[in-house]
Amino acid sequence: MSADRRFEDATALAQAFAAGETEPAEAMQAALARMERLNPALNAVIHPRPERALAEAEASAQRWSRRWAGGETLDDASGVGVPFDGVPMAVKDLGCEQAGEFHHAGARFLVELGWQGSLDSHLYRLLSGSGLVSVGRTNTPEFGTTITTEPDAYGPTANPWSLDRSPGGSSGGSAAAVAAGIVPVAHGNDGGGSIRVPAAACGLVGLKPTRGRVSTAPRLGEHRGGFAVDGMLTRTVRDAARCLDIISRPAPGDPYIAPPLGPGESFAGSLAASLPPLRIAVSTGGRGRASPPVCRAVEQAADLLARLGHRIEPDTAPxxxxxxxxxxxxxxxxxxxxxxxxxxxxxxxxxxxxxxxxxxxxxxxxxxxxxxxxxxxxxxxxxxxxxxxxxxSFWNADPAPGPSTPDRNGFDLLMTPVLADVTPHLGYLADPIDGARRIAELAAFVNQANLSGQPAISLPTARDADGLPLGVQLHAAHGGEGLLLAVAQQISEADGFIALGDLPQESS
Known part of the structure; x- marks a missing residue:
């Protein structure tokens, strides 16, 4: 496979492995070549691991060879028939500890110590156990405490759509790596919009799971007061669903457990659900809370949902x-x-x-x-x-897709902006005098899901006047990821997403 050959998403790459069209070592070589070419301008991957990644991809190729030779079934936990074995990914350098890998959380003192992980976290064991292969760890603001990725320790990460813009944060390095096509999926975490904000800034799908859906074992318990949860940044809804199936397995002693799926159910399976007309509230927060371009993006997404048969109630929020x-x-x-x-x-x-x-x-x-x-x-x-x-009390108690019943009097979903304005330039949010105020204004729509523990998803549905992505956000009731994913897939199939394609920085 040439270094320029790319696939739509992780699912398409895995299907190419299954069909024998390419194999994991070739895919990894392409990912590493792309990282070598693009990362100097992006500063997305700060701890590359090319030798180990290639060795793990070779091991994956051997497993695929045994599958082909033995006629093994290709079913996996995601329920869609083809495992992610050998698919390149990236891991945010905050949480998701890996034994023997640098783990600095954007902090200078950990860089100076050359700090490395001493164990594999429960989450990383699930990711690596699925066959996903990390190309390296990605840049993050110090301890993930802001929504732009500009740490003193490693310098700023650039947005692939425009190198002078922020990629968001705190999972900005992961988002930049996925948006640039270095990897199709990447780990992130969200304690105050830190998956959804970079997804919106970089034109990706960013799902913040329900509190307790993804275990923080073994080191962490009530992470950031229960606000924070790990997840993945993806290019497509189907990858988001499959990744959630991989990582949503609790560990003994977890302080929170999200509502489990029923027997035989999967998040990937929810994409094929037949949706009834849903009651969807839409809010841009009232006068002046969101900029005109952002309000237009929300209105356009609401209009699309109305055309798809859903009941839209504007200017409504809990x-x-x-x-x-x-x-x-x-x-x-x-x-x-x-x-x-x-x-x-x-x-x-x-x-x-x-x-x-x-x-x-x-x-x-x-x-x-x-x-x-x-x-x-x-x-x-x-x-x-x-x-x-x-x-x-605003939401229907049962968030699962299915026929409407007479007692479903609440709302099924709430739609809001992700960010209150267009993606800012690098330095705007890191300003030592005005940065905190600017962050508070820009992040007016993301903290609520962290405080409530509800799932929320950022979807790439619009662009601003400069052609940069704008995200809209859907919230569901506690445990309602399946509904979020089903509606997101419906929007995607109705051509409601912007196309990533070749990004402007590649021609420079």
Missing amino acids: DGWFSAELADHTIVVRMVGMATELAGWAERLERPMTSDDVEPANWWSAELGASLPASAYVQALEALARWRRRVM
Whole structure:
């Protein structure tokens, strides 16, 4: 396979393996060649592992040879018949620990220590066990605490659509690698829009799963107060569904468990579900909360859903969805979380952490978090729990696709923007004076799903005046990933997605 040959997505590449059209070592060589050519401008993959990736791809090729020779069935956990064995992926350098691989979380002190993972996380075991092969770990802001990927430790990652724009964050390195076609899928995590924001900025599908759907074992428990969950960035809905089938397997002792699927069910199988007309609320947050281009993108997506037979109710959102008090409670949890993160590193390193170790914003956050009484943290969690119960009544209790029933009086989905404005230039959100305010304004639509624990998905449905992607977001009830994926697939099949194609930076 030539270095320029690409496939639509991971599913298409796996089907090519099954048909004998190409094989994993060739696909990996193409991915590595593309990374070598594009990564210097993107700065997406910061810990490449070409030798190990090629060796793992060769092992995958041997497994495919045995399948062909033995006539083995190609069924896998995703229920669609062809495993991802040998498909290249990338892993975000935050969480998803890999034994013997660099793991720096965007932090200078870990770079200086040359810190490496000492074990394979539950999540990485699931990914590698499915046959996915990592080309390396991707750039992330320090500890993933912002929505742009510009860490002091490794420098900024560029958006493949325009190298002077942010790719979003904190999974910006992963999003850039997928959007540029280096890999078809990449790991990310989302504690405040960190999968959905880069998906919107880079023209990808970004699914934030339900709280507890993806295990944080063995190191983490209530990750970031329960706000954060791991997931994947993909080019297509079908890849998003198949990836979720791979990674959604709980581990003993998990603090949260998402509602399980029924016997024989899979997220990939939900794509073929026959959808009844759904009741979909649409909100851009009221006057001035989202820019005109973003509002138009939401309106266009809502119009498409209406043409597909769904009932659209504009200017509708759960009571309290945009409550100003959420920020006060959220910041307490996040600051205590930052203090806890640094205290954990101090314990592991057997020395105190200092302001020289981390970026100023995170040090300030940790200092304030350490000064708060335990009661403030508990009170914030209780307030958020009350808010969560308040907003949950907005959704139908049963989020599964299926025939409408007389007692389904709530909404099936909520559509909002992902970002409140177009993708910003690099430096805009990292500004030491105005950056925090700008982030708060831009991220007005993403934190709610982290606080509620609900699933949400970013879909690449529009472009701005400069031709850059704009994402819209769908939220479902707790456990409703199957419905999100089914509707996303319906939008995709109606040509509702923008095309990735060849990105502008490739011709430069």
